[in-house]
Amino acid sequence: MLTNQHNLSANKLETLRPILAEARSLLIVMQDYPDPDALASAAALRALAHAFGEARTSLTCGGVIGRAENRALADYLRLPVRLFEDVDRSRFDVIALVDTQPGTGNNALPREISPTVVLDHHPLFPNTQNCKFFDVRPNYGATATIVYEYLVEANVDIDIPLATALVYGIRSDTHDLGRDSSRADLEAMSALYPKANHRMLSEIQTSKTPRTYFRMINSALQNAYVLGDCVVSDVGRIETPDIVGEIADLLLRDDQCQWSLCFGVFGDLILLSLRTSDWRTSAGSVMRTLVSGIGTGGGHRMMAGGQIRCIGDADATEARSQLEQRIETLLCDMLQITDREPRPFL
Numbered sequence: 001m002l003t004n005q006h007n008l009s010a011n012k013l014e015t016l017r018p019i020l021a022e023a024r025s026l027l028i029v030m031q032d033y034p035d036p037d038a039l040a041s042a043a044a045l046r047a048l049a050h051a052f053g054e055a056r057t058s059l060t061c062g063g064v065i066g067r068a069e070n071r072a073l074a075d076y077l078r079l080p081v082r083l084f085e086d087v088d089r090s091r092f093d094v095i096a097l098v099d100t101q102p103g104t105g106n107n108a109l110p111r112e113i114s115p116t117v118v119l120d121h122h123p124l125f126p127n128t129q130n131c132k133f134f135d136v137r138p139n140y141g142a143t144a145t146i147v148y149e150y151l152v153e154a155n156v157d158i159d160i161p162l163a164t165a166l167v168y169g170i171r172s173d174t175h176d177l178g179r180d181s182s183r184a185d186l187e188a189m190s191a192l193y194p195k196a197n198h199r200m201l202s203e204i205q206t207s208k209t210p211r212t213y214f215r216m217i218n219s220a221l222q223n224a225y226v227l228g229d230c231v232v233s234d235v236g237r238i239e240t241p242d243i244v245g246e247i248a249d250l251l252l253r254d255d256q257c258q259w260s261l262c263f264g265v266f267g268d269l270i271l272l273s274l275r276t277s278d279w280r281t282s283a284g285s286v287m288r289t290l291v292s293g294i295g296t297g298g299g300h301r302m303m304a305g306g307q308i309r310c311i312g313d314a315d316a317t318e319a320r321s322q323l324e325q326r327i328e329t330l331l332c333d334m335l336q337i338t339d340r341e342p343r344p345f346l
């Protein structure tokens with residue numbers, strides 16, 4: 001039996017309970033390219049809704065589940081994730097956003113639609129405050145931890161697959177509790193870990209991945225260059241957006257740099273992923289400045305993401321390199337990098 005960690009006020013649960021209990025149908029919307037935290041949070045919210053009432057539940061996203069690990073997780077959970085545009089949203093009486101918020105630019109919910117429920121751990125967006133129910137805790141390392149607390153407070157049984165997903169979601173968003181995590185994440189992990197399927201955790205983490213993945217890593221490394229203590233790479237056109245974050249994570253492991261920035265082109269978007277191991281400056285606030293006026297973005301202290309919609313052809317290298325140079329100049333200004341001559345990484 002899991003014990004209540006007292007992080008969640010009973011009041012919050014009692015506000016959410018009737019919303020889920022009275023819902024006939026629940027549409028859960030994740031980010032366009034859901035990560036393990038989003039998948040686990042959506043599965044957990046579905047479990048909560050099913051414990052409270054009889055809502056018919058659909059899980060949706062605007063894109064695809066990209067990374068092989070994330071697909072393996074969704075398969076293990078038997079999560080039917082549908083494309084948002086294939087669902088008639090007027091047929092749902094409750095819409096919930098998990099691990100994202102209305103108007104952030106990374107989910108498919110049209111801006112004019114206000115969801116009923118928002119559960120997230122990114123900084124609070126202004127639109128969210130107009131929603132009927134929202135619980136946004138930027139100090140938490142994972143949305144999965146927030147939803148976990150609701151399950152515990154409501155005494156809902158957490159089965160092995162769900163415990164496994166929550167563990168994987170928390171682990172992946174916090175890099176094994178080492179990055180942007182809180183005491184609550186540790187408490188959730190401590191309670192859930194013994195219940196998780198450890199063989200499955202290992203299988204998900206080492207799932208088979210197509211050869212294109214290795215080509216992408218190869219070109220990211222070949223193209224990388226160094227500005228001050230920041231390593232930068234443009235991976236060009238990508239098949240799934242998650243790769244920019246993965247490459248930024250990989251490049252941050254360089255023992256001579258405290259920052260990493262990765263660009264990628266997806267559809268008509270230029271995606272950015274920023275990571276830091278420097279505690280003095282927040283990656284999230286740097287990212288907000290980088291995309292200010294030209295795109296959307298944000299994040300946490302050590303990791304952040306952003307996106308810029310291209311007016312012209314995103315593949316046109318000339319326009320893209322101008323944009324990237326503008327961003328690099330801003331980055332150098334903020335990080336007080338004086339030597340702005342790019343040096344090859346390898």
Ligand SMILES: [Mn+2]
Pocket residue numbers: 037038099121141142143173
């Ligand atoms: Mn998350």
